[in-house]
Amino acid sequence: MATLSQLYTMQEASLHNTKDDCWIVIDNKVYDVTSYLDEHPGGDDVVLAATAKDATDEFEDAGHSEEARELLESFCIGELDTSSPPIPELEISSKKQLSDYARKLTDLTKRCWAVPAVVVAISVVVGILYSRKK
Ligand code: HEM
Structure with a gap:
């Protein structure tokens, strides 16, 4: 039974x-x-x-x-x-959330790297122009 x-x-x-x-x-x-x-x-x-x-x-x-x-x-x-x-769905959505955070962090890092790169590029251009004037 x-x-x-x-x-x-x-x-x-x-x-x-x-x-x-x-x-x-x-x-x-x-x-x-x-x-x-x-x-x-x-x-x-x-x-x-x-x-x-x-x-x-x-x-x-x-x-x-x-x-x-x-x-x-x-x-x-x-x-x-x-x-x-089923909990796996919750896991998948939390993983998706995590990858969203990861993407945002990567974007932010890219943007943060762009700022010093632009500053360096401008400095180089100004440096070249300045040395040509001399
Ligand atoms: C799902 C989770 C589990 C994983 C990932 C897992 C993994 C493993 C691994 C990797 C070994 C090999 C250890 C070695 O030889 O160094 C092992 C052995 C063993 N596990 Fe698990 N185990 C799990 C759950 C359980 C449960 C719930 C039991 C029993 C209540 C159990 C009973 C045993 C026994 C008796 C061995 C000795 C080898 C054998 O008789 O197959 N395991 N387990």
Whole structure:
């Protein structure tokens, strides 16, 4: 008989993204791996980096063994509410925002470089004209 499992939104799961409270989402299932962080052979940082998003690819790319997969199941606390808006969209928009800032900064840098370049160019022209007069 199918059991009713606890549903979590990606937004809710993403709040648990610290060393003391770490949830990850793999294959639409939610895992509380807080107690395993210190024991993880790949280190806690890679697991923490996989929070607040769908970590399926990261988990698969690490080439985990069957044992690792069984262990993972022991940390399952529920399933992802797939009707909720996915966080990756938020990430994409924040990345877009970041690239906007980066572009503005680049523009500003270009403009700031243009000012001394113009001053140098004017000085050179004035210098040439002045030396010709002599
Ligand atoms: C999605 C985030 C994760 C990433 C990026 C990741 C990455 C890695 C990496 C790079 C290794 C190899 C370490 C080495 O050999 O030096 C490893 C090993 C391992 N990981 Fe993860 N891991 C993640 C999540 C998990 C979770 C949630 C579990 C279990 C609850 C787990 C269980 C294991 C185990 C048991 C090993 C030892 C090798 C094996 O049996 O496959 N990992 N992991």
